[in-house]
Amino acid sequence: MTNINRRxxxxxxxxxxxxxxxxxxxxAANRKIKVGALRFTSHSASFIALERGYFDAAGLDVELEFxxxxxxxxxxxxxxxxxxxxxxxxxxLISLADKGAIKVIGGALKEEEGIDGQxxxxxxxxxxxxxxxxxxxxxxxxxxxxxxxxxxYVGSNVAAAEGIEMSYxxxxxxxxxxxxxxxxxxxxxxxxxxxxxxxxxxxxxxIIGAVQDYIPDYQITTAFTSAKNAAEQRGQTxxxxxxxxxxxxDYNSTMIDKAGGEASVDEMVDLIHKYVYTDRPREKxxxxxxxxxxxxxPNAALNMASVRHQLNWFQAEGLVDxxxxxxxLVDGSxxxxxxx
Numbered sequence: 001m002t003n004i005n006r007r008x009x010x011x012x013x014x015x016x017x018x019x020x021x022x023x024x025x026x027x028a029a030n031r032k033i034k035v036g037a038l039r040f041t042s043h044s045a046s047f048i049a050l051e052r053g054y055f056d057a058a059g060l061d062v063e064l065e066f067x068x069x070x071x072x073x074x075x076x077x078x079x080x081x082x083x084x085x086x087x088x089x090x091x092x093l094i095s096l097a098d099k100g101a102i103k104v105i106g107g108a109l110k111e112e113e114g115i116d117g118q119x120x121x122x123x124x125x126x127x128x129x130x131x132x133x134x135x136x137x138x139x140x141x142x143x144x145x146x147x148x149x150x151x152x153y154v155g156s157n158v159a160a161a162e163g164i165e166m167s168y169x170x171x172x173x174x175x176x177x178x179x180x181x182x183x184x185x186x187x188x189x190x191x192x193x194x195x196x197x198x199x200x201x202x203x204x205x206x207i208i209g210a211v212q213d214y215i216p217d218y219q220i221t222t223a224f225t226s227a228k229n230a231a232e233q234r235g236q237t238x239x240x241x242x243x244x245x246x247x248x249x250d251y252n253s254t255m256i257d258k259a260g261g262e263a264s265v266d267e268m269v270d271l272i273h274k275y276v277y278t279d280r281p282r283e284k285x286x287x288x289x290x291x292x293x294x295x296x297x298p299n300a301a302l303n304m305a306s307v308r309h310q311l312n313w314f315q316a317e318g319l320v321d322x323x324x325x326x327x328x329l330v331d332g333s334x335x336x337x338x339x340x
Contacts, residue, residue, distance in 0.1 A: 030059065030060075030061045031059060031060055031061060031236060032061045032063070033060055033061070033062055033063075033083040033084065033236070033240070034062075034063050034064075034065050034081070034082040034083050034084075035062050035063070035064055035065070035082065035083065035084050035085065035086075035240075036064075036065050036066075036067055036073045036076060036077070036082045036084070036085030036086070036087070037064050037065070037066055037067070037085070037086060037275075038066065038067060038068070038087065038174075039066055039275055039276050039277075039278070040192060040194065040195075040276065040292075041192070041194045041272060041276055041289055041292040041293065041294075042108070042109040042192055042194075042220070042221060042292075042294060042296070043086055043108075043275075044247070044251050044255075044268075044272050044275075044276075044296075045086075045108065045244050045245075045247035045248040045250075045251055045296055046062075046064065046086060046244065046247060047064075047247070047271060047272060047274070047275045048246075048247035048250050048251055048268075048271060049062075049243040049244055049246060049247035050062055050064065051271050051274070052246075052247070052250065052271075054242075054243035054244075054246040054247060055240075055243045057243070058239040058240070058242055058243040059239060060236070060239055060240060060243065064275075065081075065082050067087075068172075068173040068174060068175065069145040069146065069149070069172060069173055069174065070087040070088045070089075070090045070092075070093065070145070070149060070150060071090045071091075071092035071093070071145070071146055071148075071149065073085045073087045074087075074090060074092045074093040074096055074102060074224075075092065075096075077096075077101075077102050077224060077225060077226055078096045078099075078101035078102050078226065080226065083225060083226070083229060083240075084223065084224070084225045084229070084237075084240050085223070085224055085225075086108045086221055086222070086223050086224075086244075087221055087222070087224075088149070088150030088220060088221050088222075089104070089150065089153075089219075089222060089307065089310050089311075089329075090146070090148055090149050090150060091146075091147070091148025091149070091314050091319040091320050092146070092148060093224065094311065094314055094319075094320045094324060094329055095320050095321075097227075097324070097328055097329045098320065098321055098324045098328055100227050101226065101227055102224055102225065102226055102227055103224060103225060103226070103227050103230040103329070103330065103331040104222045104223070104224045104302070104307065104329055104330045104331070105222075105223050105224055105225055105230055105237060105241065105300075105330075105331050105334045105335065106222065106223035106241055106244075106297070106300030106301070106302055106334060106335040107219050107221075107222055107223070107297035107300055107301055107302035107303060107335065107338075108220075108221040108222060108223055108248075108296055108297060108300065109192075109220040109221040109294055109295075109296055109297075110217070110218065110219050110220055110294070110295055110296070110297050110303065110306075111211060111212040111215065111216065111217060111218040111220060111294075112212075112217075112294070112295045113212065113216065115256065115293075115294055115295055116193050116210075116291075116294070117192075117193065117210060117211055117212045117218075117220075117294055118154070118190050118191060118192055118193070118196070118210070118211035118212070118218075118220065119190065119191065119192075119193055119196035119197070119200075119207045119209070119210060119211070120134050120158065120188065120189075120190045120207070120208055120209035120210065120211060121181070121188065121189055121190070121191065121196050121199065121200065121205040121206065121207055121208065122187060122188045122205060122206050122208045123181045123182070123184050123186065123187055123188070123204075123205055124182075124184075124203060124204060124205060124206065125184035125187075126140065126184070126187035126188065127205075127206040127208070131187060131188065131208065132206075132208055133208055133209065134158050134162055134208060134209040134214075135162045135164070137158065137159065137162065137164055137166050137187075137188055138159075138162075138164035138165060138166060139164075139165070139166060139167075140166045140167070140187035140188055141166070141167050141168075141169050141185070141186045141187045141188075142155040142166050142167065142168050142169065142186065142187065142188050142189065143168075143169055143171060143177040143180055143181065143186040143188070143189040144168050144169065144170050144171070144177075144189075145170065145171065145172055145173065145174065145177070146170050146172065147168065147170055147319070148314065148317075148319040148320075149170075150220070151177075151189065151190060152168055153310060153313055153314070154190045154211055154214075154215065155168060155188075155190065156313065156317070157214050157215050157313070158190075158209075158211075158214050161214050166188075169185070169186050171186070174191070174195075177189055177191075178195075178199065181199075181204065181205055182204050182205075188208070189205075190211050192292055192294065193291055193292045193293075193294065194276075194288045194289060194291060194292020194293075195288075195292070197288065197291045197292070198287070198288045198291075215306075215309075217303060217305070217306055217339075218306055219297070219302065219303040219306035219307055219310075222302065222307070223241065223244065223300055225237060225240075227331075230331045230334075231331075237334065238334065241300050241334055241335065244300060245298075245299050245300050248296040248297065248298060248299070248300065249298065250268075251268070251296055252295060252296055252298065254267075254268045255268060255290070255293040256293055256295055265290065269282075269285075269286045269289050269290065270282070272289050273285050273286070273289065276289060277289065299335060299336060300334075300335045301335055301336040301337070301338050302330070302332070302335055302336070302337055302338065303338045303339055304326070304330070304332070304337045304338060304339055304340040305338075305339035305340075306339075307326065307329070307330060308326055311324065311326060311329060
């Protein structure tokens with residue numbers, strides 16, 4: 001792949017873990033890598049792997065770099081500013097994969113029946129005006145970060161299921177969407193429960209539906225890297241996924257399965273609080289962290305049926321080239337592929 005800097009990447013945008021562990025760390029130790037993340041509980045596997053030494057044990061000296069939306073993270077991977085990242089599939093990410101710049105290599109956050117997932121929320125103003133169900137979203141303004149973002153994908157699927165049309169308002173950042181909801185500039189949005197539930201509890205918004213009712217088994221986020229890393233740095237990439245998967249195991253076991261009891265939950269909340277809701281005291285952050293718990297894909301397994309559905313939607317909407325194949329987007333040699 002030719003080298004792509006950040007400016008070139010932005011121009012382009014304008015246009016197996018079959019077992020529970022991976023190979024042992026490569027001979028070279030303390031390889032410095034940057035990992036992209038959002039300050040969401042859904043990114044906890046990276047925080048855990050860093051805090052509990054799983055990256056160190058894999059021979060990786062990891063620095064986390066934080067973003068506020070998915071597409072800038074894809075840009076940073078393609079330009080080489082970061083090495084690995086976890087976020088939702090976006091039109092920008094798919095387009096960069098089409099240019100030979102990036103590859104999806106695993107799965108992370110997912111919707112699972114029986115576990116509260118992403119919530120569809122309405123602003124207080126819209127709710128008081130009668131927006132109490134997703135079926136009433138027709139003609140409303142729906143908040144998204146960018147056109148071709150995961151929020152756009154979800155909103156469109158909800159609208160299609162309900163047989164309605166609505167407008168999409170790109171606001172670039174999650175924080176900007178929250179502000180627009182509070183001020184009534186947008187009527188609705190979908191977001192993970194650790195954000196949706198506290199907002200609803202404060203009265204600023206109202207939960208009117210669940211994403212999993214419209215997109216069951218949705219592979220919300222994926223792990224991805226540059227095509228160069230996927231092809232030429234196999235040992236390093238396997239080591240990253242191995243450590244990341246250990247973080248996933250700890251998170252699922254502690255926060256969902258409650259294998260270690262409340263003491264382990266408290267310990268995990270302390271760890272996550274170093275990265276999420278850092279502007280709040282621990283006692284105020286803890287309920288949001290706990291309420292936001294969703295399953296992460298064990299061993300970073302990837303739900304290919306969900307990824308295909310997402311790719312097909314982006315193509316049907318004309319947001320990415322119709323000729324892109326699933327193999328262009330995904331390197332399926334690293335993890336278990338579910339519903340392949």
